Amino acid sequence: MRAMISDKPGAPESLELRDVPSKPVGKGEVRVAVHAAGVNFPDTLIIADKYQFKPPRPFSPGHEVGGVVTEVGEGVIDYAVGDRVIGMIGHGGYAEEAVIPTANLLPMPANMSFEEGAAFTMTYGTSYYALKQRGNLMPGETLLVLGAAGGVGLTAVELGALMGAKVIAAVGSDEKMEICRKYGATMFVNYSKEKLRDKVKDLTDGKGADVIYDAVGGDAFDEAIRCINWLGRLLVIGFASGRIPSLPANLALLKSCDVRGVFYGAWRTREPEAARQNFTEMFEWVRHNKLKPHISMTFPLEKAADAMNALLSRKATGKVVIKVR
Amino acid sequence: MRAIVCDAWGPPESLTLKELPPPPLGAGEVRIRIRAAGVNFPDVLMIYGKYQRKPPFPFVPGLEMAGEVVEVASGVTHLKTGDRVFGMCGVGGFATEIVMRADMVWKMPDAMSWIEGAAFPVVYLTSYYALNNRARLKPGETLLVLGAAGGVGLTACEIGAAMGADVIAVASTADKRALAAQHGARRQIDYGPARLRDSVNELTLGKGADVIYDPVGGDAFDECLRCIAWGGRLLVVGFASGRIPSAPANLLLLKGAELRGIRTAGWREQFPHEADVAMQGVLALYTAGKLKPYVSTILPLEKAPEALGILDGRQATGKVVLNVDA
Numbered sequence: 001m002r003a004m005i006s007d008k009p010g011a012p013e014s015l016e017l018r019d020v021p022s023k024p025v026g027k028g029e030v031r032v033a034v035h036a037a038g039v040n041f042p043d044t045l046i047i048a049d050k051y052q053f054k055p056p057r058p059f060s061p062g063h064e065v066g067g068v069v070t071e072v073g074e075g076v077i078d079y080a081v082g083d084r085v086i087g088m089i090g091h092g093g094y095a096e097e098a099v100i101p102t103a104n105l106l107p108m109p110a111n112m113s114f115e116e117g118a119a120f121t122m123t124y125g126t127s128y129y130a131l132k133q134r135g136n137l138m139p140g141e142t143l144l145v146l147g148a149a150g151g152v153g154l155t156a157v158e159l160g161a162l163m164g165a166k167v168i169a170a171v172g173s174d175e176k177m178e179i180c181r182k183y184g185a186t187m188f189v190n191y192s193k194e195k196l197r198d199k200v201k202d203l204t205d206g207k208g209a210d211v212i213y214d215a216v217g218g219d220a221f222d223e224a225i226r227c228i229n230w231l232g233r234l235l236v237i238g239f240a241s242g243r244i245p246s247l248p249a250n251l252a253l254l255k256s257c258d259v260r261g262v263f264y265g266a267w268r269t270r271e272p273e274a275a276r277q278n279f280t281e282m283f284e285w286v287r288h289n290k291l292k293p294h295i296s297m298t299f300p301l302e303k304a305a306d307a308m309n310a311l312l313s314r315k316a317t318g319k320v321v322i323k324v325r
Numbered sequence: 326m327r328a329i330v331c332d333a334w335g336p337p338e339s340l341t342l343k344e345l346p347p348p349p350l351g352a353g354e355v356r357i358r359i360r361a362a363g364v365n366f367p368d369v370l371m372i373y374g375k376y377q378r379k380p381p382f383p384f385v386p387g388l389e390m391a392g393e394v395v396e397v398a399s400g401v402t403h404l405k406t407g408d409r410v411f412g413m414c415g416v417g418g419f420a421t422e423i424v425m426r427a428d429m430v431w432k433m434p435d436a437m438s439w440i441e442g443a444a445f446p447v448v449y450l451t452s453y454y455a456l457n458n459r460a461r462l463k464p465g466e467t468l469l470v471l472g473a474a475g476g477v478g479l480t481a482c483e484i485g486a487a488m489g490a491d492v493i494a495v496a497s498t499a500d501k502r503a504l505a506a507q508h509g510a511r512r513q514i515d516y517g518p519a520r521l522r523d524s525v526n527e528l529t530l531g532k533g534a535d536v537i538y539d540p541v542g543g544d545a546f547d548e549c550l551r552c553i554a555w556g557g558r559l560l561v562v563g564f565a566s567g568r569i570p571s572a573p574a575n576l577l578l579l580k581g582a583e584l585r586g587i588r589t590a591g592w593r594e595q596f597p598h599e600a601d602v603a604m605q606g607v608l609a610l611y612t613a614g615k616l617k618p619y620v621s622t623i624l625p626l627e628k629a630p631e632a633l634g635i636l637d638g639r640q641a642t643g644k645v646v647l648n649v650d651a
Contacts, residue, residue, distance in 0.1 A: 052579075246571040246572060247571060249572060249584065252584050255588075258583050261576075261580060262578065263581045266581060
């Protein structure tokens with residue numbers, strides 16, 4: 001099978017397209033013909049040895065795939081050859097085939113394309129866990145999403161609106177604002193033109209946002225903590241800006257607010273049943289066409305480096321997907 | 326009435342005892358003859374001008390008091406002359422008399438002395454609010470209490486133990502650790518010789534503390550971020566160490582942990598009903614005999630500067646109370 005291989009730590013260009021032997025299917029595993037692979041920010045870290053998990057080389061990056069089961073291993077009863085599935089894997093998605101334990105599979109809703117399936121678990125999984133379990137977002141509350149047109153940001157906008165929140169999208173351009181409007185945001189901050197804290201206070205009658213979803217970090221975090229409501233929750237998702245911010249503890253005290261870390265991967269490992277339940281709820285929304293992954297760019301397998309660079313340069317809105325078949 | 330007056334920002338010695346006209350009684354208010362007043366660390370910060378609230382001069386410090394109702398404005402129905410009450414007044418407690426909104430005071434249990442009553446509202450409501458309402462402390466969880474022998478710290482040990490938590494106290498002397506043990510801390514850590522993170526990780530078998538109660542800040546806070554359990558809650562109660570620390574956001578992310586700011590007075594103002602329910606909750610623990618307010622020092626009203634000096638020097642164990650009745 002063909003796969004994009006990382007043989008030494010490096011940038012996206014260090015990946016090579018190679019023919020590699022298929023892996024045998026073990027007990028409790030299935031072989032999946034990969035139709036599409038989602039591209040995620042951690043993929044760029046894992047090939048540069050900057051991720052918390054470092055697989056032995058050579059390996060293929062790729063956290064999530066959409067495909068069809070072509071072979072089932074011993075003891076597998078809940079999946080059969082021909083099933084359309086989503087695979088959640090730590091790496092190995094940028095390839096024509098993946099061998100996946102059934103615990104890491106989800107059945108793909110019938111009205112979902114392979115590209116949508118490959119673009120779903122990381123971003124929607126993270127955002128729903130963040131807003132539901134970590135943020136306790138309540139209907140009627142104000143949700144501020146930083147980097148709102150990005151891969152995870154847009155899913156937070158969409159899920160927040162579905163959960164009944166009033167969503168403020170913070171973005172860097174008017175064009176990105178329009179995408180967020182389509183996904184449910186009703187208020188906007190263009191932080192290339194406006195000061196975040198002032199605009200958010202204006203939009204919330206001086207109170208500030210109840211829940212802040214921050215996958216950006218850096219200066220945006222520093223601003224956001226100054227426009228949070230009393231008993232607000234700032235959700236720390238990641239640091240796409242490249243700078244890890246620090247919170248002066250007196251700011252938390254004065255607003256009686258919370259700053260809550262969100263580590264989706266670790267939670268999913270610790271609480272697989274709750275994580276599965278989250279997908280069950282979200283797939284119900286998918287079946288009713290209430291959730292629609294936004295895929296802005298697709299690339300063929302051999303152009304995986306271009307796909308990753310589209311994400312890194314922040315040119316992409318929503319998700320970037322590699323179309324393998 | 327007699328009162329301790331602050332005319333300019335400065336140390337406790339700059340306060341003076343004065344005779345002042347009694348304040349007028351407005352609608353919905355009660356006049357209280359103060360019998361005892363609790364002394365708290367924010368009182369010290371306030372007279373130095375270092376607290377978030379900076380009252381205009383001249384003002385009478387004193388965050389909390391206990392006393393009896395001597396006059397009731399028309400329209401106030403739930404209180405009558407002679408009722409024993411306590412409350413968080415923000416300022417004005419270091420005096421022989423105060424006028425407060427009737428809905429801002431609570432009735433005291435019959436068994437509670439004036440001294441206990443004056444030592445109760447701020448620290449017990451703060452710790453109960455922090456552990457019950459904010460941290461949702463669960464039975465069997467590990468609660469790490471910093472500054473465990475201090476005013477708020479000791480109440481966190483007691484309430485944590487009453488809620489079924491496994492309480493670990495951090496204190497700097499053997500006497501303080503023994504005191505924390507008497508008030509519910511099953512285990513104690515000496516703050517100083519070893520790194521706090523190592524001691525906590527050892528006592529929790531590498532898991533870290535589920536809830537951390539921190540009225541200290543500074544270096545201890547920095548250590549706590551490194552010995553917090555997955556899903557742990559670090560409660561920011563205050564900065565008695567004098568240094569306001571910062572939390573790198575990635576540490577919170579990796580532990581799925583959170584920082585929660587605790588500001589009791591502001592909560593009480595915005596959510597008075599919740600605060601009333603919480604006060605009834607903590608008073609129920611008192612009535613059940615699970616809380617023993619610990620007052621280490623009792624001084625007369627005119628010795629308020631000395632009382633504040635004890636807190637300023639961070640030497641206090643438990644509470645310092647002014648006996649206004651004397």
